[in-house]
């Protein structure tokens with residue numbers, strides 16, 4: 001490696017090219033079968049992914065947003081219902097609620113883990129609340145036990161948004177199996193990504209799984225028999241399912257590699273933590289799969305510029321808090337200071353299973369060189 005070489009944020013093309021041969025084989029298999037929708041590849045992937053999530057059922061759908069929306073719809077959520085969502089998340093979490101005609105009720109995160117705060121969640125529960133929707137943000141599971149206890153006490157459902165945390169653990173249990181049901185996404189840049197769009201619902205609730213199975217397919221499970229008003233067609237296709245079957249076996253190793261690199265970042269940057277730098281924190285009872293390595297700094301713009309100058313790509317997840325998006329004028333006046341602060345200060349450093357230790361060290365050195373004058 002030359003010192004001037006670029007460190008991409010996430011080398012998506014390279015990641016997929018390491019699997020060129022098996023991906024080509026998968027393509028040939030589907031091409032030869034002549035079967036492209038709702039076939040054996042999807043069925044096999046659904047059982048393989050359910051096994052990973054330690055759930056009994058998996059239903060492949062078109063993308064992560066649809067997985068969330070169909071789960072809410074299948075749970076009977078609609079106008080007049082409230083769904084508690086994190087104030088700091090990717091907008092899809094809220095959009096799924098709005099798409100059902102229900103109202104997203106944002107709750108601020110725990111300031112250390114960035115995930116839904118159970119204490120504030122309790123304060124936000126009203127007689128209209130039907131669902132708690134924690135997000136396992138950046139790869140770290142939300143604090144599920146207190147959320148599940150709240151749900152039990154108030155008769156609510158818990159639906160996990162697990163799009164960023166495939167394979168992560170909470171108290172030794174898999175994300176996806178921690179609430180009533182979970183939605184995930186196979187968007188190409190997720191920890192397990194398709195070569196296109198994809199998503200899935202996982203659950204131990206057989207009836208709920210059956211309803212999602214119908215809803216994803218015009219409200220029908222048996223051809224030309226339409227039992228429920230579906231109004232939707234959202235299926236994980238055979239080609240993407242076949243590609244995902246190629247990628248699933250390396251998920252654990254990829255996640256382990258992410259964990260090793262994240263640990264390296266944290267060890268090297270820990271002495272520099274302070275007012276100018278907050279490092280990501282993972283609670284002791286959780287195992288993050290490090291979808292992203294997100295630091296916080298009030299000097300984000302300048303630090304980003306310094307990293308760019310050194311040939312290091314970064315990203316911001318996410319620059320505008322959801323309540324300030326133009327599509328949500330009804331939330332514009334809300335006071336959500338933590339979400340605002342996250343949006344101002346978060347910075348995602350490059351992290352991918354393909355990164356080398358030397359790459360991490362170079363990022364670390366650039367961050368240190370930037371912070372040195374600020375720490376005097």
Ligand SMILES: *Cc1c(COP(=O)(O)O)cnc(C)c1O
Nearest residue numbers: 063064065090092093163185187
């Ligand atoms: C990516 C993502 C989604 C949506 O997934 P798509 O497949 O892009 O629709 C939902 N929630 C979170 C937290 C995500 O990161």
